[in-house]
Amino acid sequence: MNKQYSVEIQSMVYEGGGFSRLPDGKAVFVPYVMPGEQVTIQIREDKKGFALADLVSVDRLHPQRIQPRCAHFGICGGCHYQHIPYELQVAYKKDILIEQLQRIGGIESPVIEAVIPSSNEWAYRNTVQFQVSSKGKLCYAKARDNFPFAVRECHLPMPALAQLWPQLTFEPESFIGRLDLRQNQNGDVLLEMNGNQSEIPELESESSVSIVSLAGDDQVVLAGDGYLIAEVLGRPFLISAGSFFQTNYSGAEALINQVLALVREYKPQRLLDVYSGVGLFSAFLAGEVDELLAVESSPAACRDFVVNLDEFDTVSLAEGLAEKILPELDFSADVVLVDPPRSGLRPQAREAILNQGARAIIYVSCNPATLARDVRAILEAGYRLEKTILVDMFPQTYHMETVALFLI
Ligand SMILES: C[S@@+](CC[C@H](N)C(=O)[O-])C[C@H]1O[C@@H](n2cnc3c(N)ncnc32)[C@H](O)[C@@H]1O
DSSP states (O other): OOOEEEEEOOEEOTTSEEEEEOTTSOEEEEESOOTTOEEEEEEEEEOSSEEEEEEEEEEEOOTTOOOOSOTTTTTBSSOSOTTSOHHHHHHHHHHHHHHHHHHTTOOSSOOOOEEEOOSOSSSOBSEEEEEEOTTSOEEEEBTTTOOEEEOOOOSOBOHHHHHHGGGOOOOTTOOOOEEEEEEOTTOOEEEEEESSOOOOOOOOOSSOEEEEEEETTEEEEEESOSEEEEEETTEEEEEETTOOOOSOHHHHHHHHHHHHHHHHHHOOSEEEEESOTTTHHHHHHGGGSSEEEEEEOOHHHHHHHHHHTTTOTTEEEEESOHHHHGGGOOOOOSEEEEOOOTTOOOHHHHHHHHHTTOSEEEEEESOHHHHHHHHHHHHHTTOEEEEEEEEOOOTTSSOOEEEEEEEO
């Protein structure tokens, strides 16, 4: 059996755990703890510079520790923070963002100008993803090893999804792989089955349910329209199967308001929206500028973008990988907005964005670690970090969104 230790948790770190040190000074990371707690841990993986530990017991509790709501807490890879009251979750996320900007970003004393919590602590997710096991059961991935486990409860999906998913069962060996469910604010649901599927699950639902089978970019609509219309800040957005959309509608509105306020402050004439998705930001920014160019690689999102921004003749869209398109681009923007996936900016894309020489770069990030890495490069190119805003769209989890404004 691996060795056990008693340690005091010093701080929270990105990706869900707490940080402490072993008696020999080695850093150790422990899940499901809070700073100040005295805990018994068992080493799970002893690496060269740090160790990963399992939590054996909490021997001195944080006074604000609460009972997790979900039976899967501690097993499921979805939620890491259910034992923490929501206000403290947000405070810890702020500390984590500061730590990442300091340690990885190289900023001595980062300032977070605003922290915007989610308006819902539960039932906020408009999208849920399951793996379908070979026995036909809906599964999430375990926190420890990503291994699938059958889900019995989840408190994060919005009501129509929460009503629908427990009814879904599939024949054994149905080879669906991944199943994505999304809903709009009216409770209409889009069910996306990945893999060549023709079997339609039997459902009793109060909502209208569209079912799409997806294999790569090929789609077959098995029932309903094959898309959703969601409303954000009073604007309708077409979202097709396979297109990215922000997971929390009110969080998306908060993000747009922040980005819009920054753009209005800097009154650009030409704006570049890189990683534009279905045009969520572009749709609100197009009316603020003379010309807008968006870049997006997903064909489904590009098709939606064209519909969602149809009314603007000052908007164009370049379909393809940012790292391929940007270095060749003949468009000089005075403000560049980027909202990359979790991996952050690819080096070629980052270099091309920095070569634009824009007055301002607005960076919307869903991963503070890759944001901090890119911050370092952006600062080295001569920009300064003017404003950092944390928008929490993911209560109960360690995830966070950040809006960062860089000026030259
Ligand atoms: C975090 S989402 C943001 C989308 C949009 N800004 C929004 O808020 O709805 C990132 C988007 O980047 C796209 N994407 C991923 N990698 C890309 C790449 N290398 N080049 C261009 N777009 C990419 C994805 O398809 C996705 O739509």
